[in-house]
Amino acid sequence: MFDYRARVLDAELSERLTSIGAVLIDGPKGCGKTETALQQAKSSVRFDTDPNARALLGLNPDELFDQETPILFDEWQRAPEIWDQVRRHVDDLRRRGLYILTGSATPRYERELHSGAGRIGTLRMRPMSxxxxxxxxxxxxxxxxxxxxxxxxxxxxxxxxxxxxxxxxxxxxxxxxxxxxxxxxxxxxxxxxxxxxxxxxxxxxxxxxxxxxxxxxxxxxxxxxxxxxxxxxxxxxxxxxxxxxxxxxxxxxxxxxxxxxxxxxxxxxxxxxxxxxxxxxxxxxxxxxxxxxxxxxxxxxxxxxxxxxxxxxxxxxxxxxxxxxxxxxxxxxxxxxxxxxxxxxxxxxxxxxxxxxxxxxxxxxxxxxxxxxxxxxxxxxxxxxxxxxxxxxxxxxxxxxxxxxxxxxxxxxxxxxxxx
Structure with missing residues (x-):
């Protein structure tokens, strides 16, 4: 059975989710972002392993949001359109702690994305100390x-x-x-x-x-x-x-x-x-x-x-x-x-x-x-x-x-x- 090792970021993530609608955990692949996010997420969408999720984003994105929150959108840069969808849902619902995004690379279309200021906070994650x-x-x-x-x-x-x-x-x-x-x-x-x-x-x-x-x-x-x-x-x-x-x-x-x-x-x-x-x-x-x-x-x-x-x-x-x-x-x-x-x-x-x-x-x-x-x-x-x-x-x-x-x-x- 997988034994989760506590991270310094755990408390940071918990605190940030009480103050803003969504949180992005940014860091290199393999540093533990997904497992850390899953400790606090109630449901998840894996864009790196689920092609259906990526397809659904283009057909009926609201269905991805019809889950218990916080929802984890893992490896969001594989489907960068999710960024603006998260912004919109945060604006519409006006609640905190709705979504967690994880990513191990800055998407190539970063400049085309709208700012997440005031809606999506960012936490940097690194390998373990x-x-x-x-x-x-x-x-x-x-x-x-x-x-x-x-x-x-x-x-x-x-x-x-x-x-x-x-x-x-x-x-x-x-x-x-x-x-x-x-x-x-x-x-x-x-x-x-x-x-x-x-x-x-x-x-x-x-x-x-x-x-x-x-x-x-x-x-x-x-x-x-x-x-x-x-x-x-x-x-x-x-x-x-x-x-x-x-x-x-x-x-x-x-x-x-x-x-x-x-x-x-x-x-x-x-x-x-x-x-x-x-x-x-x-x-x-x-x-x-x-x-x-x-x-x-x-x-x-x-x-x-x-x-x-x-x-x-x-x-x-x-x-x-x-x-x-x-x-x-x-x-x-x-x-x-x-x-x-x-x-x-x-x-x-x-x-x-x-x-x-x-x-x-x-x-x-x-x-x-x-x-x-x-x-x-x-x-x-x-x-x-x-x-x-x-x-x-x-x-x-x-x-x-x-x-x-x-x-x-x-x-x-x-x-x-x-x-x-």
Missing amino acids: LFESGHSTGEVSLAALLRGEDQQAKRTAMTVPGLMERIVIGGWPALLDQSERTARGWLADYLAQVVDIDIPELGTGKRTPDRLRRALASLGRSVGTAIKVTALGADIAGDDHRAPAKETVNSYLDALDRLKLTENSPAWKPQMRSRTELREAPVRYFVDPSLGTAALQVGSRDLLADIEAAGFHFEAMAVRDLRIYAQPLGGAMYSWRESHGRKEVDAIVDTPDGWAAFEVKLTGDQNVIDSAAKGLLHFATDVDASKHGNPSALVVVTATGGGGKRTDGVHVLPISALGP
């Missing part, structure tokens, strides 16, 4: 950190090899209890379908599968960096010295974004006390760290053999989890980097009620942690508090061990204790 998959105790609350509360964590059982395995397996519900070998096969098939089927189905022009695969690998190599489009193009070219045009690279990035497979951290540009010139390029991430390692065809042993590269993929996992925990708080994720210097902050969580800064360090070396804490403190003093307020928390996220608040005010906390 470590807390959701059962690999974090969750004893450290991001919400509490953002309230300015001190947090402590007992030493967790997670090891660095174990974390490398979680990076490679990822947060996909289908892989919860699977081995790394099985997960790598599943993810190889996943990316093959992205290249061979999903991107062509977007209908935005011809693309070479080999170059698409190289683009995925290039993004895997540049995870956690603000690599420019021109540099990506050169990396995609490889040894053939024929870099794709900038427009072509942008089309690759747009396709991955429309499939919800990438999620970048834009630059945070606060008012600074010093005249620091800040980098404006976004830091690039896959929606789940496993996509980066799968694109590179590397496993946990490979990561352990290259700790520097592993650090970037570990950062990607931490950023994924912070995004998931921050979303219910109305939080947005940013990065901060100087244009001509080595100073940077891996993650800024900015909410309506406060902000927090995070540095992510795979190593447990005390000198590295001390340096990260010092960098966070220097950064915080340089942000104009009269414009942005003081940070609610400064945090160094580590791989293993316990944690708490240091005498300098910086928290040092293991990723396997973080939760919402």
